[in-house]
Amino acid sequence: MSKDKPAIPKGTRDFNPQVVVKRNYIFSTIRKTFEKFGYQPLETPAMENLSVLTGKYGEEGDQLIFKILNSGDYLAKTAVTDFEQGSKSMLRKISEKALRYDLTVPFARFVVMNRNEITFPFKRYQIQPVWRADRPQRGRYREFYQCDADVVGTKSLLCEAEIVLMIDEVLSNLGITDFSIKINHRGILAGIAEAIGQKGREVEICVAIDKLDKIGQEGVNKELSERGVSDDSIAALQPILNLKGDSNTLISSLDNILENSAEGKRGLDEIKEVFKYLSSFQVKNAALNLDIALARGLSYYTGCIFEVKVNNATMGSISGGGRYDNLTGMFGLPDVSGVGFSFGVDRIYDVMEELNLFQASNQTITQLLISNFDKASEEYSLPLLQQFRNAGIATELYPEAAKLKKQMTYADQKKIPFVLLVGSEEMQTGLLQLKNMQTGEQMAVVAEGVIAKLLEI
């Protein structure tokens, strides 16, 4: 036995039913909101051609893509010289496919392949696993789900405002009420770079600013200096990064700071328009804050950027996104503007566990277990079983006669809230004993009473 003891690859997980049920509750909450806002589901294959993925995630990303060995005699087209030239060189000869690394590149690939059939603006969501050969650690897995929603083919800032509304609705519906949505704009970052005399160097500056939370002001300054930003510019940046106040106050300050930057003004105008859209809507719980230190690493963003943090939980951002102007350019289709965002389901799950937000009703599948004492009680129960199921109640009959204790343990383990006891007396009278597994209470009811009681809950 020990020799064959099976295991799963490190960084991957089995999700047992208790966990799947809770995860599915999150997925279905997200899905419902996406659909309510007109986003439609797309699914792409787990395997993509290696050529589609390579070069899209930087050199480090390329290393982390899981490659699939060609099937059959994969060495057939290789020579010993290929082997001698090493892994990288040999790869091209023995692998043509790889596992999806994110949902963004497959989406861009789909849009380009189907651009003549798609009606733009195209609003799609996609909830599928992705795979990365990262070193596994707490909260980082080699297989994990992404939940993306993107709309491409419109520059309307209504889409940005609706992203805020969707985040607000999903998190509120999950019971997460104390959270902040940070918003910024790449144009504002470009404008700031210009304002401090570093026009065109906003990417380097962003990469440093992005680490403000992690390495502090000192660390950021050190990094900026190492990247060749002058001391004058670094000094000019300080009061800007130190700006305090609510979004309106910040916008007023930036109106002055960015007055000579076309890019900066564009960014500020767009941020204002997003806020204006939102003033027409009622937001449930989201606090939307302009945060000029928000940069987000990914270089393909060109407009608004977002990030969401739960205030009363020990967890990094649980959602983020932004606008990009050239996502499909990587496949030769330029000028398709889009905006998208993503929920981190593993993190939302952990937050909900931490805040104890999963309700018992999110975790129940079977609602009623009918006990099985002997052949007579089993036969008596068969039509009841069907009657309850026909009424829409998920019901099980314990499949064999067994000790009551064993059947009760079964109900406990599956978190079945009610057990129906059908003994000889119950069969004679038709009055069945319905036991509430949480309170221990027991009541005598006829079959229709069982249905009424369970549907009422």
Next chain:
Amino acid sequence: MSKDKPAIPKGTRDFNPQVVVKRNYIFSTIRKTFEKFGYQPLETPAMENLSVLTGKYGEEGDQLIFKILNSGDYLAKTAVTDFEQGSKSMLRKISEKALRYDLTVPFARFVVMNRNEITFPFKRYQIQPVWRADRPQRGRYREFYQCDADVVGTKSLLCEAEIVLMIDEVLSNLGITDFSIKINHRGILAGIAEAIGQKGREVEICVAIDKLDKIGQEGVNKELSERGVSDDSIAALQPILNLKGDSNTLISSLDNILENSAEGKRGLDEIKEVFKYLSSFQVKNAALNLDIALARGLSYYTGCIFEVKVNNATMGSISGGGRYDNLTGMFGLPDVSGVGFSFGVDRIYDVMEELNLFQASNQTITQLLISNFDKASEEYSLPLLQQFRNAGIATELYPEAAKLKKQMTYADQKKIPFVLLVGSEEMQTGLLQLKNMQTGEQMAVVAEGVIAKLLEI
């Protein structure tokens, strides 16, 4: 552009929103029934250790498993002698993981790994993709979904009866009403082998009988002869394979034929008990027929076996399964009896298309599109948009001012059933024009009327 023209690997598919919505309708119908019968969802990783999968599907199966290249410098531990020994020998050094080939082996692996935490009987369902390096052809893909439900840890034949009920409920709920469920038992096949003087050789005989539909009686006899079955035995088999009549008639005939075979009697007794269970239930549409030519290829079945065929469609079996007594034995845990079955979703999808069973309501996501003529109509519409969504109506506001024709095309393509026209007159009166996209009818209603109309549908 043409140089970079992206494509997807052969044998894989993108599922566009129109298709995903219809597939999800099938999945959710299946899921609802599984859960109503007390089956709980399980999810296992796409990647399994190669050692878990190898040797479980026969030599041919091993060839069809997609192997994943070790990450990083995968040649680091290899020498040129490994290369020279060829693909098979080299594989062990450069690949440790592979893509899931079915859901049965991962399930067995999960049960063995978690046997101390699981409460038996363990009823699980699993709906996930699997990958096979088969040659792609019509209806055969390299990535496809399996929908399995299994219960392990009980020998109760109530489980078999409930499988019939689940198949009946799922197909009936999908609108498939003319179908047959064939049932047989491995014990009956063993008993027949014994009765014709070929005791213990039922596997060879089954493999041949299994092809009856494809190669006919002559072909089967030829194959039996090639496998060394004597002419006497083949002659004795003919009247048995030719038995006609309903299940009760067949059972009576078999009572005689199998009277000297313990295995045969066990099989027959179990089949009788399944029919007895079913006599306590109302079946909607399923015709359950004992079919002694049903063998099913997989050798791990030991009890009842099933197969489902839609009578009025050009399609092979869309569901099948059976009882096994030693599934977890492959991982060192013997004597765990179970029974399971599986729906072929791709085939069910094709049948539903062929029989035109998808309703428009299965295909709608957005229910209402609000037109966008100019900034004024957009601003007027923003609170309406939220009001409709709050009422639970999936609503979109076209994100920018555009020609009406373009917006109508958008609604058509997305199969949005209603469009709300908000022009200057409508804004003045508050009477909005609600257009039914299917009938072309238009009615003037206030916002609350729009909600009432759409909720009524």
